[in-house]
Amino acid sequence: MEDQAETIVKQAVKAGAQDAVAEVVVDRSYQIRFAQNAPVIVNEWRRTVGSVFLVRNRRVVTGDITDFDKVPQILANLMKAAKASPENPDYRGIAEGPFQYRRATVDRKIVALGDGSDHVEAAVNGVPHAALPQLLERGLRGG
Numbered sequence: 001m002e003d004q005a006e007t008i009v010k011q012a013v014k015a016g017a018q019d020a021v022a023e024v025v026v027d028r029s030y031q032i033r034f035a036q037n038a039p040v041i042v043n044e045w046r047r048t049v050g051s052v053f054l055v056r057n058r059r060v061v062t063g064d065i066t067d068f069d070k071v072p073q074i075l076a077n078l079m080k081a082a083k084a085s086p087e088n089p090d091y092r093g094i095a096e097g098p099f100q101y102r103r104a105t106v107d108r109k110i111v112a113l114g115d116g117s118d119h120v121e122a123a124v125n126g127v128p129h130a131a132l133p134q135l136l137e138r139g140l141r142g143g
Contacts, residue, residue, distance in 0.1 A: 004050065008071060012054050015075045017082075019055035019094045024048065037124050056082040058091050 005022040012020035026048045033041040050065035052075070059082040065074055 015079050017054040021053040024050045058087040059085040060088045
């Protein structure tokens with residue numbers, strides 16, 4: 001994803017931005033629907049979204065990118081929006097680098113779960129019905 005963000009910044013500068021920052025995030029989501037204490041539907045989806053911050057002559061605009069095939073058109077539209085926007089007298093530029101950031105660590109146990117439905121089913125089936133009121137009461141009290 002870093003490559004996509006870097007590409008977006010390079011294309012933004014080529015389109016006329018004097019400053020540009022981009023971030024690309026991949027979000028994986030899971031949904032499990034239960035009926036009668038059994039999982040009946042498991043959905044998984046993945047969404048990639050880019051955010052871009054552009055400046056042209058102290059005119060600041062931001063936007064999101066969900067279709068990466070349309071990055072040049074989106075950047076062109078943002079540049080048009082920047083030209084039509086008023087100058088931001090408080091804008092002082094982007095901090096100079098180079099910067100070094102630690103890579104975010106990933107919990108490999110979570111990644112290895114796959115769809116996770118077997119763990120949810122085990123959790124649902126593993127709690128005796130007689131114990132549920134006590135668990136709920138403890139949960140509501142926070143202890």
